[in-house]
Structure formats: structure tokens, C-alpha cells
Amino acid sequence: MINNKSLSARIFDGFNAVILGLIVLLFILPFVNMLAISISNPVLVTKQQISLVPKGINFEAYKRLFQTKELFDAYFNSIRYTVLSTLFTLIIACLTAYPLSMKRMKYRKPIALFFTFTMFFSGGLIPVFLNLQNLGLIDTIWVMVIPGAFSFWNIILMKSNFQSLPSELYEAAYIDGANDWKILFRIVIPLSKAIIATIALFAAVGAWNSYFAPMMYLNSPDMQPLPIFLRRLLIANEVFNETDIRTDIVDPLVYTGQTKSMRMAAIFVTIGPIVLIYPAVQKYFVKGVMVGSIKG
Numbered sequence: 001m002i003n004n005k006s007l008s009a010r011i012f013d014g015f016n017a018v019i020l021g022l023i024v025l026l027f028i029l030p031f032v033n034m035l036a037i038s039i040s041n042p043v044l045v046t047k048q049q050i051s052l053v054p055k056g057i058n059f060e061a062y063k064r065l066f067q068t069k070e071l072f073d074a075y076f077n078s079i080r081y082t083v084l085s086t087l088f089t090l091i092i093a094c095l096t097a098y099p100l101s102m103k104r105m106k107y108r109k110p111i112a113l114f115f116t117f118t119m120f121f122s123g124g125l126i127p128v129f130l131n132l133q134n135l136g137l138i139d140t141i142w143v144m145v146i147p148g149a150f151s152f153w154n155i156i157l158m159k160s161n162f163q164s165l166p167s168e169l170y171e172a173a174y175i176d177g178a179n180d181w182k183i184l185f186r187i188v189i190p191l192s193k194a195i196i197a198t199i200a201l202f203a204a205v206g207a208w209n210s211y212f213a214p215m216m217y218l219n220s221p222d223m224q225p226l227p228i229f230l231r232r233l234l235i236a237n238e239v240f241n242e243t244d245i246r247t248d249i250v251d252p253l254v255y256t257g258q259t260k261s262m263r264m265a266a267i268f269v270t271i272g273p274i275v276l277i278y279p280a281v282q283k284y285f286v287k288g289v290m291v292g293s294i295k296g
Contacts, residue, residue, distance in 0.1 A: 031268070038062065038265035042257025061261035065269065073222055074229035075270075078208055081144040081225055085207035086200050088149035093199055096150075097158035098184050115152045125216075132217060143217040144210070144225075154199045161195040162188055201278070208274050226270045233266055 005013070032052050037045055041056025049055065065071060099105050100112055122128065128147070129138075137143040165188065173183045189196070211227040218224050 031271075034264045034268050038261050038268055040261065042254045042261055045257035045260050046253045058261070061258060061265040062269075064258075065262055065265045070221075070229060070232075071266065071269070074224060074226045077223060078225040078227075079273075080141065081210070082204050082207040084141070084145045085148060086203040088145055089151065089154060089203040090196060090200060092149050093151070093154045093158045094184065094189065094196075097155045097162055098180070098188065100155070101159045101162035115155065118150075119152050129216065138217055139219045139223060141223075144207070144213060148206070148210075148213070151203075154202065157195055157199060158192070161192050165191055204277065205274060230267065230270060233263060 029052065033050075036052055036054040037050050038061050039057055039059055040050045040054040041058055042060075044050055044055050096115075100108050102108070123131070132138055132143055132147065137146065169187055169191075170183060173187055178186070209227060210225065211231070214223075214225050214228050215231075218228070
């Protein structure tokens with residue numbers, strides 16, 4: 001195949017490739033460094049002799065980490081918060097976006113304007129907290145699911161996608177006697193997998209990384225998700241203590257290095273699921289964003 005690109009176009013493409021490669025390295029190198037520290041000899045870790053290549057392979061940090069009960073509790077909490085939050089977000093987005101995308105719906109513009117108001121203004125932290133407290137949601141699983149389930153930005157994306165579908169599909173379904181529920185679940189949703197995957201990714205990442213909400217609304221340690229676990233580990237140093245690390249260690253260099261290795265191992269383990277999920281939905285993510293941007 002003959003390359004018809006001009007010299008300037010090839011230089012531009014090469015420049016873009018170099019810049020993007022450097023950006024990828026900036027994102028990857030910290031993860032490589034964490035992995036190297038987590039599996040290296042504790043003495044070398046304490047002496048800061050580990051960069052990107054592990055030295056003295058040692059999996060003791062992961063062995064001790066997986067013996068920590070708080071890690072599994074935090075993992076379980078993050079998984080259930082993420083699954084339920086994503087599910088509720090998708091249900092509310094679909095059930096709200098569908099009627100707003102129908103021109104025959106009365107007062108849809110005032111309703112959409114009212115929803116838009118919620119994107120820019122809120123009641124404030126204290127009123128929201130008092131409202132959740134009066135509803136009995138504080139320190140329950142639902143305080144992590146219900147408040148964040150309604151996002152009008154996600155509804156706008158879903159609504160734009162529904163409006164981009166051919167109107168002939170709706171007309172044919174009405175002629176065949178289908179009602180709105182059948183049209184939504186048998187026609188609209190199957191044709192909107194890209195935007196649904198995109199919103200699911202947004203919701204899942206937001207729920208998995210949620211830090212402020214659990215810190216404010218969850219009081220019980222056994223209800224706290226991974227971000228709070230990491231805060232306790234890295235800032236407050238509340239999770240790992242002498243009972244979590246080998247008690248027969250005498251050398252302070254080994255003890256300090258093992259502590260740091262366990263912290264790096266904890267960070268590496270907690271980011272794993274969301275990193276693995278993203279490549280699986282990346283193709284839908286790109287397509288879904290483009291669909292949502294074509295027609296508004």
C-alpha cells in the first residue's frame with residue numbers, strides 16, 4: 001500500500017506518537033514502581049534501592065496482606081457499593097431518559113430544566129447530612145447507593161442516545177401494538193448498549209473511588225470501603241501494626257521495609273479490579289461518548 005501522507009503529516013504523526021508514549025509511561029511507571037517495592041527485599045526497600053526492577057524477590061508482603069481481615073471487609077463493601085450504585089444509576093437513567101426523549105410527553109422541557117438545576121446547585125453538606133440522617137440512611141448500605149444514583153448528566157447522555165434512534169422504530173412498534181415498556185426493554189435498550197456501558201463505567205469508577213461520602217456517612221469500621229481502608233493505612237497508620245507484621249523481626253531495616261512493602265501491595269491490590277474492567281468496556285466507552293455527542 002502506497003503511503004500518500006506528506007512529510008509534514010508523517011512528522012506530526014510521529015510527534016503525536018512520542019507524546020502519547022511519554023504520557024503512557026507517566027501513567028505506567030508509578031504502578032511498576034509500586035509492584036517492584038511490594039515484592040522486593042525489605043532491607044533494600046528501606047535503603048531506597050528499588051526503582052522499577054524488583055530486587056530479592058519476596059512475596060511476604062502479599063502473604064501478610066491477605067491475612068488482614070480489614071482488607072477483605074473493605075473489598076466486600078466496595079464491590080457491593082459499586083454493583084448496587086451502578087445498577088441503580090442505570091435503572092434511573094433509563095427510566096428518566098426515555099420519557100424525556102419522547103416529544104409527546106407533556107411538560108418535558110420544564111421537567112428537564114428542573115433536573116438541570118440539580119447539576120449546578122445543591123442543598124449543601126449540612127442539610128444533606130441532616131436529611132439522610134432523618135431518613136435513617138446514615139451508616140447503612142443505602143447511603144452509598146441512593147444519593148448518587150440520580151445524575152442528570154448521565155440522563156442527558158442516555159436521552160441524547162435515545163433521540164438519535166430512528167423514529168420509524170417507535171412508529172413500527174406502536175403499530176404492532178407495543179406499549180412504552182416493551183419499546184424500552186425490547187428495542188431501545190438493546191440498541192443502546194454502547195451508551196449503557198459508558199454510563200456503567202462512569203458510575204462504577206465513581207462508586208469504587210468514592211472517598212468523601214463513606215468518610216462522612218459511614219461510622220462503623222466494618223462498613224467502610226477500600227478508599228477509607230487506604231486512608232487508614234497510608235495516612236492514619238491504623239491498619240497495619242505489630243500483629244500484622246512478623247513479630248520475630250529484630251532488624252529495624254527489615255521491619256520498616258516490610259511495612260512499606262505491605263502498603264505498596266495494598267495499593268496495588270485495591271486498584272486491580274477497576275484497571276481490569278476498563279479494557280473490557282473501552283470500545284463501548286469511546287462509541288458511547290460519540291453517540292452522546294452527536295445529537296443533544
